[in-house]
Amino acid sequence: MKKSKAGILTCLAICATLVLAGCGNSASTGSAGSASSNSPSTKTSVGIVLPTKAESRWPMAQKEFEQVLPGATILYSNGDTATEKTNVESLISKGVKVIVICPQDATAAAAEVDEAHDKGIKVISYDRLIMNTPNVNYYVTFDSVAVGAAQAKYLVDNAKGTGNHLYLYAGALSDNNAFLFFQGAWSVLQPKIADGTFVIENSSIANSLKNTPTLSHDQLAQIIGQITTNWDPATAKTLAQANLAKATTAQKGVCYVLAPNDDTSRAITDTFRADKAVTQIYSTGQDFTQASLQYILDGKQSMTVWKSDKYLVDDVKDIVDAIQTNTKPSVIVTTYNNGKADIPSTKAPLTIVTKANAVNIINSSGLYTVSNGKVNPVK
Ligand code: BGC
Numbered sequence: 001m002k003k004s005k006a007g008i009l010t011c012l013a014i015c016a017t018l019v020l021a022g023c024g025n026s027a028s029t030g031s032a033g034s035a036s037s038n039s040p041s042t043k044t045s046v047g048i049v050l051p052t053k054a055e056s057r058w059p060m061a062q063k064e065f066e067q068v069l070p071g072a073t074i075l076y077s078n079g080d081t082a083t084e085k086t087n088v089e090s091l092i093s094k095g096v097k098v099i100v101i102c103p104q105d106a107t108a109a110a111a112e113v114d115e116a117h118d119k120g121i122k123v124i125s126y127d128r129l130i131m132n133t134p135n136v137n138y139y140v141t142f143d144s145v146a147v148g149a150a151q152a153k154y155l156v157d158n159a160k161g162t163g164n165h166l167y168l169y170a171g172a173l174s175d176n177n178a179f180l181f182f183q184g185a186w187s188v189l190q191p192k193i194a195d196g197t198f199v200i201e202n203s204s205i206a207n208s209l210k211n212t213p214t215l216s217h218d219q220l221a222q223i224i225g226q227i228t229t230n231w232d233p234a235t236a237k238t239l240a241q242a243n244l245a246k247a248t249t250a251q252k253g254v255c256y257v258l259a260p261n262d263d264t265s266r267a268i269t270d271t272f273r274a275d276k277a278v279t280q281i282y283s284t285g286q287d288f289t290q291a292s293l294q295y296i297l298d299g300k301q302s303m304t305v306w307k308s309d310k311y312l313v314d315d316v317k318d319i320v321d322a323i324q325t326n327t328k329p330s331v332i333v334t335t336y337n338n339g340k341a342d343i344p345s346t347k348a349p350l351t352i353v354t355k356a357n358a359v360n361i362i363n364s365s366g367l368y369t370v371s372n373g374k375v376n377p378v379k
Helices: 005-014 057-068 081-094 110-118 144-157 176-194 204-208 217-227 233-246 262-273 290-297 309-324 358-364
Strands: 046-050 073-076 098-101 122-126 138-140 164-168 198-200 253-258 278-283 303-306 334-337 342-345 351-354 368-371 374-377
Touching (some): 046 057, 057 309, 081 110, 110 122, 138 309, 144 303, 144 351, 176 198, 176 217, 204 217, 253 262, 262 290, 290 358, 290 374
Parallel strands (some): 046 098
Antiparallel strands (some): 334 342, 368 374
């Protein structure tokens, strides 16, 4: 393993980082049905379905799965719900006992979960919650509301006076996390919008709700629908370009950008930097991607939230081992309601990374190192 749990904990302590409240495309060809295919202590056969390689987060998760559950079958859905369903069905026919799914679409995934459940297979929802089925057995996750709150706090902490220009961007409507991130961000930003610290420059819907501290799911969906990146950098760039084309020079200058993740943040901030009327940008992100860490060191992205997949994958292993021995997993600390049931859930810690602490955190991450100002992967 490149990064031990102890290493992460040491990093957290040393850096005093803020811990807040067809399909197939097989990535690992291990025999999912073989009892000895996983780590020595984990005898249960496991299949893993990840949404897409096109978003940086999931290949990062894949690496951790390969370390902790070697031999488990890892399939990618290529951003397509039909492929995801076929992947789950192929794992069912291989005879796996546990399927870990990070859904492409939170609601569409319910049907394949029900199929797995009917065959007696346990389902673990990974990072993104699968909605509207009682048959999700466990959910391994971070506190996604806290992720959005941390992004917003960064912007608030760096605002000066009143009338600061705020540009809001969100994840995909099909991803429950996008709602949680925005909900968390709104809880911190809304009082500062209501009191005039910030002026929302790119969302008429968010602006019309500026005096509403707690948004309903429907209100969140309306706002996200107006500012969605769909987790896609190209979509994010097009939207930012359209927002800046519409904004006057007086709405630019120093800009505060709530960008939902690293991949979209780089696309959005590149677009803002290309606008001569933008003089300074404060921007957020999440995922601890190599490219965004470089942006942070270069002063082109302001912060990111590291959600180490090592934590989630270790939690998956703990749950799989508990299933194997028919015991209660020790990592379950809370529940999330998915519209049909309260799903037993984990809550992994977050690390907030800014230019001030980036070098220390990168160098102790076990994932990358910094040398001569350049971020390189650890081999
Ligand atoms: C994850 C983020 C990721 C995004 C796009 C979200 O559900 O929580 O870490 O950046 O999806 O893949």
